[in-house]
Amino acid sequence: MAQLYHSALDPHSRFVRLIMGELQMEAELVEERVAERRREFLMLNPAGTIPVLVEHDGQVVPGANVIAEYLDETRGLVLGDRRLLPEEPAGRVEVRRLMNWFHAKFYVEVTEPLIHEKAIKPFLPANGGGGSPNPAVLRAARANIRYHVQYLGHLLHQRNWLAGEKLSYADLAAAAHLSSADYLGDVPWNESETAKHWYAKVKSRPAFRALLNDRIRGMPPATHYADLDF
Amino acid sequence: MAQLYHSALDPHSRFVRLIMGELQMEAELVEERVAERRREFLMLNPAGTIPVLVEHDGQVVPGANVIAEYLDETRGLVLGDRRLLPEEPAGRVEVRRLMNWFHAKFYVEVTEPLIHEKAIKPFLPANGGGGSPNPAVLRAARANIRYHVQYLGHLLHQRNWLAGEKLSYADLAAAAHLSSADYLGDVPWNESETAKHWYAKVKSRPAFRALLNDRIRGMPPATHYADLDF
Known part of the structure; x- marks a missing residue:
């Protein structure tokens, strides 16, 4: 296997x-x-x-x-027809652009600092970079994610899925990053009803179930994390 | 156009x-x-x-x-036959792995700090993040690049080109990053004869000529930069 x-x-x-x-x-x-x-x-x-x-x-x-x-x-x-990377060049560009948006930009601006401050630093020894989360870093990440959720809403305003009319790698990349931030309770879903509706759709797919069952030792998820009707 | x-x-x-x-x-x-x-x-x-x-x-x-x-x-x-991304899955994985190696890892560890410290910071106003290069940052980047040049030598020890027997995107990614560092005079070519020999091969390709003619205002390149026999 x-x-x-x-x-x-x-x-x-x-x-x-x-x-x-x-x-x-x-x-x-x-x-x-x-x-x-x-x-x-x-x-x-x-x-x-x-x-x-x-x-x-x-x-x-x-x-x-x-x-x-x-x-x-x-x-x-x-x-x-359900392929996750479209056939035509323009569709492939858009899916790959958004994959990079989340894997590079969203990661640096949101998921990496949130995970480092809340899920890694507190468990490291003090002489190995450990400590409690830095409030300034958390504040910056939480300001950044608002802008990203608004961008999602903007894209989804005229599309069923992030990169077009079908589910694609772009949706899975965005949902993966949002799910990490959501575990930590840091997604401001009130910023965009459209983005929230889209996330509920992705979240209810069978492929998502294993992620919703994840539990990090010593760090339970936000109460709504696994709730399909959040 | x-x-x-x-x-x-x-x-x-x-x-x-x-x-x-x-x-x-x-x-x-x-x-x-x-x-x-x-x-x-x-x-x-x-x-x-x-x-x-x-x-x-x-x-x-x-x-x-x-x-x-x-x-x-x-x-x-x-x-x-001269396609820059191979046909078979294993070849495609290796080319893309090395593209990411240079575009992500080498960039963060070497090219980004070198370019920021030497080619961006000195030209910014003092109240806008400007200043002279930070010697500690330069030292770290120069320590990192030694390890990367050795890794190139290691890969090229049993291959004609970085990802296999043919020129590929992997060579172009590596050479692009090295050329930026080389403009600034920061590639320790004495670390690996094999890597140096490979770079001379890439550098002598017609596609490389335009890069060798680049001149940054107020910042001439290292003396050997455009020399095909460096």
């Missing part, structure tokens, strides 16, 4: 888990603490980052976007 | 210019200062980043990797 090296709250890993869910692809999940820089893991991916997919035939595929392209090319074509 | 919004020293823009050179594709180059956040530019790419390709038919393609995939799909197929 394929294996996915991941971390439960990591949005890039969640993105790949959502893709695998949509493809109904089974994989063993291996929780990897990248900070430990395990030698065996660095042999798989010298960059030391998650997610990493190891195929049943041994092929190693590191990185969220590389895995997404790989799964589309090796398994996605059979989805036909 | 197509247009490329770029900046002369920006490695992601250089990567796209190298691809266009290999494809013998003409485009008008438009120097964009992203820090100014020009309204017309933000309409093209709300993320506010370069490079952005605007096709002759008006299609907007933002981001180095999105442009690379787009150009492969719309123009690269005709290269046949």
Whole structure:
């Protein structure tokens, strides 16, 4: 069986888990603490980052976007009309643009600082960068996410799904990042009814169920996290 | 004619210019200062980043990797045997892995801090983040690049080109980032004869010529920068 090296709250890993869910692809999940820089893991991916997919035939595929392209090319074509990366050039540009928007921009501005301050720092020793969350960093991330939720609302105002008329990798990337922030209780859903409605649609897909069952030790999710009618 | 919004020293823009050179594709180059956040530019790419390709038919393609995939799909197929993204899944994974290595890891660890400290900060007003380069940041970037050049040497020890037996996007991504650092005189070529030999091969390609002719105002390149026999 394929294996996915991941971390439960990591949005890039969640993105790949959502893709695998949509493809109904089974994989063993291996929780990897990248900070430990395990030698065996660095042999798989010298960059030391998650997610990493190891195929049943041994092929190693590191990185969220590389895995997404790989799964589309090796398994996605059979989805036909439900393929998660469209066929025409303009559609592919828009899906990839939004994947990058969330995996790079949203990550740097929102998910990375939120996860670092709330889910990593408090569990590190004081002499290893540990401590309580920095209120200024949390404030900045919470200001940034408001603008992103508004942008989602703007895009969804004239589209059924983020990149067009069909569910695509763009929706899965956005939902993966929002789900990490939502676990921490930091998504201002009141900023956009349209964005909230779209998230409820994605959240109710079978592929999402495993994410909603995730629980981080010592850190329960926000009360509405797994609620389909939030 | 197509247009490329770029900046002369920006490695992601250089990567796209190298691809266009290999494809013998003409485009008008438009120097964009992203820090100014020009309204017309933000309409093209709300993320506010370069490079952005605007096709002759008006299609907007933002981001180095999105442009690379787009150009492969719309123009690269005709290269046949000289296509810059291989056909088989394993080859595609390795090329994309290395593109990400340079565009994400090398950029954060080397090119971004070097360019910011040496080519951006000194030209900003003191009350706008300007100042002379921070020696600690330069020292860290120069320590990091040694390790990257050694990794190049390691990969090239058993391969003709970075991702395998043919020139690919991986070589163009690596060479683009190295060329930015080399302009600033910060590539320790003595770390690996193998890496140096490979760079000389890439540097002598016709596609590279325009990069070697770049001159940044008020900042001449390192003396060996344009020398094919450095």
